[in-house]
Amino acid sequence: MQYIIVGIGGQGILFAGKVLGAVALEKKQRVTGSEVHGMAQRGGSVISHFKTGDFISPLVRAGEADVLLAFDQNEGIRNLHFLREGGAFVVNVHDRSAFDNLKLKEFLEERRISLFPLEGYSLLKEHMGGNFLFLNVLLMGAMSGAGVGAPSLEDTAAAVKTLSPAKFEDANMKVLKLGYEAVVKK
Amino acid sequence: MEVSRRVSARAILLGNEAIARGIVEAGCLVATAYPGTPSSEILPAVAKYADELGLPMSVEWGVNEKVAFEEAAAASFTGARACAVMKQVGLNVAADPFMSIAHYQLKGGLLLVSSDDPGPHSSQTEQDSRYFAMFAKVPCFDPATAEEAREMVFDAFDLSERFGIVTMLRPSVRVDHCRQDVQEKITPLRPGPVKFEKDPSRWVCLPAFVRINHPKLNQKMVDIREAFEKEFAKYNYEVPAKGKATLGIVASGSAFAVVSDILKGAGRDDVSILKIGTPHPLPVKMVNDFIARHDKVLFLEETYPVMEMQLPDRTGIMGRWNGVVPGAGELLPEVIAGVLARVLGDDSLVGGAHPLLKEAIEELKILPRRPMLCPGCPHRASFFSIRQALPNSVNPSDIGCYALGVNQKAVDTVIDMGASITASSGLFLAQKAVGEEKPVVATIGDSTFFHMGLPGLVSAVYNRHAFVLAILDNATTAMTGGQANPAVGTKLRKGDEGKRVDIEGACRGCGVEYVRTVEAYDVAAGKAAVKEAWEHAKSKGEPAVLIFRHPCMLLRPEQPSIPVEVDQDKCIGCKFCINFFNCPGLVFSEEKGKAYIDERFCVSCGVCVSVCPHGAIRATSGEVE
Numbered sequence: 160m161q162y163i164i165v166g167i168g169g170q171g172i173l174f175a176g177k178v179l180g181a182v183a184l185e186k187k188q189r190v191t192g193s194e195v196h197g198m199a200q201r202g203g204s205v206i207s208h209f210k211t212g213d214f215i216s217p218l219v220r221a222g223e224a225d226v227l228l229a230f231d232q233n234e235g236i237r238n239l240h241f242l243r244e245g246g247a248f249v250v251n252v253h254d255r256s257a258f259d260n261l262k263l264k265e266f267l268e269e270r271r272i273s274l275f276p277l278e279g280y281s282l283l284k285e286h287m288g289g290n291f292l293f294l295n296v297l298l299m300g301a302m303s304g305a306g307v308g309a310p311s312l313e314d315t316a317a318a319v320k321t322l323s324p325a326k327f328e329d330a331n332m333k334v335l336k337l338g339y340e341a342v343v344k345k
Numbered sequence: 346m347e348v349s350r351r352v353s354a355r356a357i358l359l360g361n362e363a364i365a366r367g368i369v370e371a372g373c374l375v376a377t378a379y380p381g382t383p384s385s386e387i388l389p390a391v392a393k394y395a396d397e398l399g400l401p402m403s404v405e406w407g408v409n410e411k412v413a414f415e416e417a418a419a420a421s422f423t424g425a426r427a428c429a430v431m432k433q434v435g436l437n438v439a440a441d442p443f444m445s446i447a448h449y450q451l452k453g454g455l456l457l458v459s460s461d462d463p464g465p466h467s468s469q470t471e472q473d474s475r476y477f478a479m480f481a482k483v484p485c486f487d488p489a490t491a492e493e494a495r496e497m498v499f500d501a502f503d504l505s506e507r508f509g510i511v512t513m514l515r516p517s518v519r520v521d522h523c524r525q526d527v528q529e530k531i532t533p534l535r536p537g538p539v540k541f542e543k544d545p546s547r548w549v550c551l552p553a554f555v556r557i558n559h560p561k562l563n564q565k566m567v568d569i570r571e572a573f574e575k576e577f578a579k580y581n582y583e584v585p586a587k588g589k590a591t592l593g594i595v596a597s598g599s600a601f602a603v604v605s606d607i608l609k610g611a612g613r614d615d616v617s618i619l620k621i622g623t624p625h626p627l628p629v630k631m632v633n634d635f636i637a638r639h640d641k642v643l644f645l646e647e648t649y650p651v652m653e654m655q656l657p658d659r660t661g662i663m664g665r666w667n668g669v670v671p672g673a674g675e676l677l678p679e680v681i682a683g684v685l686a687r688v689l690g691d692d693s694l695v696g697g698a699h700p701l702l703k704e705a706i707e708e709l710k711i712l713p714r715r716p717m718l719c720p721g722c723p724h725r726a727s728f729f730s731i732r733q734a735l736p737n738s739v740n741p742s743d744i745g746c747y748a749l750g751v752n753q754k755a756v757d758t759v760i761d762m763g764a765s766i767t768a769s770s771g772l773f774l775a776q777k778a779v780g781e782e783k784p785v786v787a788t789i790g791d792s793t794f795f796h797m798g799l800p801g802l803v804s805a806v807y808n809r810h811a812f813v814l815a816i817l818d819n820a821t822t823a824m825t826g827g828q829a830n831p832a833v834g835t836k837l838r839k840g841d842e843g844k845r846v847d848i849e850g851a852c853r854g855c856g857v858e859y860v861r862t863v864e865a866y867d868v869a870a871g872k873a874a875v876k877e878a879w880e881h882a883k884s885k886g887e888p889a890v891l892i893f894r895h896p897c898m899l900l901r902p903e904q905p906s907i908p909v910e911v912d913q914d915k916c917i918g919c920k921f922c923i924n925f926f927n928c929p930g931l932v933f934s935e936e937k938g939k940a941y942i943d944e945r946f947c948v949s950c951g952v953c954v955s956v957c958p959h960g961a962i963r964a965t966s967g968e969v970e
Contacts, residue, residue: 176524190357190526191526192523196385200716202719216599216602217519218678219678236706237711262704263702280944289944
């Protein structure tokens with residue numbers, strides 16, 4: 160499996176790679192991925208690559224990602240070229256109108272890309288008192304909800320538990336389920 | 346040293362953490378560094394691992410790379426294994442000791458880790474540290490993966506002790522910042538005895554000794570090249586094609602990893618690869634033998650043609666010298682796939698963006714986001730104060746997050762660490778020569794000030810250069826992820842106490858008479874202070890120092906929450922706040938022609954209330970929604 164995770168510096172996208180890594184390790188899979196640190200991380204476009212299986216390089220080639228997980232819809236759309244035909248696009252939407260763009264619709268259809276949108280900020284406002292720091296866990300939940308070969312909700316939950324402080328465990332589990340359900344029922 | 350290696354479970358580590366484990370496990374006693382992307386996470390991981398294992402290692406940030414390297418080098422004079430860690434441009438700072446230490450017959454193993462940043466992602470150059478290894482006549486290991494990097498640390502120390510020479514490990518950003526499953530633990534080697542033995546012919550680089558040592562260094566290169574030809578098959582090996590190869594590729598480091606995955610994915614098993622993990626001195630016989638067995642040979646390496654350059658005859662190969670491989674930029678999968686498509690005449694190797702997607706992105710006006718200072722960043726307020734106080738000033742700046750002040754039109758020059766101060770001097774001198782007196786206000790961070798700011802400041806005091814130096818003290822080395830520095834005073838290992846060095850005191854000690862400190866968030870006070878400081882500098886003919894102080898947002902400081910809103914009636918759409926404050930939380934709606942608060946990013950620092958000339962930004966009454 161090959162994943163591309165995109166967003167904006169400060170949104171917590173590094174966490175997604177850590178969760179995917181922990182899940183894969185549990186399953187005794189080989190993993191490699193690439194992260195962004197330093198200036199490139201400051202508020203600008205950021206991208207993480209993650210691969211499980213028999214690879215040497217941590218970089219995913221354009222057109223080969225199975226899953227594109229976007230913390231920001233603009234970053235997601237801008238990086239759609241990474242997805243393979245038939246790949247899955249899990250995206251945090253803040254402005255639905257972009258997805259009415261006919262060219263975009265046609266592209267997604269032609270490449271048979273499954274779209275899994277969720278309105279992360281609205282969900283966190285409604286259920287988590289507007290604490291947007293939970294966005295990363297919410298999107299991990301959404302990715303398991305999308306299926307598409309991504310880790311199951313149980314596996315993701317176990318990894319999130321080991322990787323985050325115990326005091327956030329209850330809230331994290333709640334948010335994870337929120338993300339899962341936002342996508343799975345569609 | 347006896348190697349006792351027990352294989353244990355696997356763990357997922359950042360490449361830099363894997364390198365750190367190698368350093369600790371190889372019995373290193375003294376590890377020093379100055380943070381710099383992509384190398385920054387190595388030293389903290391060394392300290393953490395040494396703490397976990399309860400090992401008596403000295404692990405410290407040097408105040409700059411030269412300091413760090415000299416400390417490690419001298420530690421190795423005692424027989425201890427020592428290493429210094431830095432980024433590629435950090436090696437420029439440490440170049441002086443690196444060049445001379447190369448000539449020494451060392452006692453303990455000395456490792457230099459110099460991390461490269463092809464791209465570049467977070468650097469002012471994409472220079473190739475392996476070139477520096479060649480320049481200094483020092484052997485270099487070039488890992489392709491995190492696991493290999495850790496393994497190479499052991500071999501680099503062994504090689505260093507065997508030949509008495511400093512060795513370089515050159516990971517590139519894709520090794521430093523990869524996250525990979527690696528062996529969890531390796532039983533650490535026990536450090537050897539530590540004793541400094543006096544021997545001027547060995548430890549003093551007088552010209553008379555250098556004339557003896559340089560021919561010896563040349564001989565070491567011959568011997569190490571021979572060793573690389575014969576003994577390092579685990580790093581230098583051939584991945585043969587099935588049947589007759591249509592192409593031979595000589596690849597090192599990250600480029601080897603990328604090209605391997607591409608060929609495998611495309612099912613091209615008709616290409617053979619010679620993987621080189623020791624690019625300097627190049628095992629030339631091995632490479633020439635490979636070249637002789639192939640009709641077409643392509644070289645892939647980052648970022649400079651270091652292997653190509655060492656070939657006695659490179660006219661028969663394809664690489665950077667003849668433009669087949671681009672002369673700049675990172676060798677991303679898409680770049681290498683493009684090169685392969687041309688060389689193999691196989692267009693299926695090129696992906697290429699879909700025209701529909703390209704059009705959609707254009708129609709939706711989606712652009713890549715430039716890096717920006719974080720919401721709530723105190724530097725943003727400082728830059729705004731400086732720019733507003735003296736709009737006609739010239740503003741040299743420095744290496745750190747605050748180079749992003751360029752977004753606020755408050756940064757005019759950046760060269761390297763410490764050059765904000767020396768550039769101010771240079772601008773002052775040019776103006777002085779023709780009798781001009783335009784204000785110059787420089788900005789530098791706390792860590793950068795201690796790194797290389799002090800010599801420039803002393804020079805400016807001594808020579809009477811009139812400018813304002815604004816030191817942006819956010820109590821951390823922020824750009825690289827929040828490392829301590831002298832102004833913070835804490836150290837890396839548990840129980841190892843440091844001492845805080847006072848910035849105000851340091852400036853006064855350098856002879857600066859005007860030293861004032863302001864709260865960075867207080868824009869009114871900041872503006873007044875900038876004007877006053879410049880008046881002092883101008884009238885007294887000397888530098889004035891202004892310290893803007895407020896903790897970095899990455900430290901998550903406790904501070905009042907002041908939710909804000911933009912009064913849509915008062916906002917006239919002049920974009921003043923966008924152009925000069927430039928906050929991710931304060932954006933402009935092209936549709937409405939007005940600014941608004943993007944609650945996804947706003948952290949309610951409240952600073953922007955004092956920014957709008959029309960009073961349209963105000964604190965909301967009551968709670969945030």
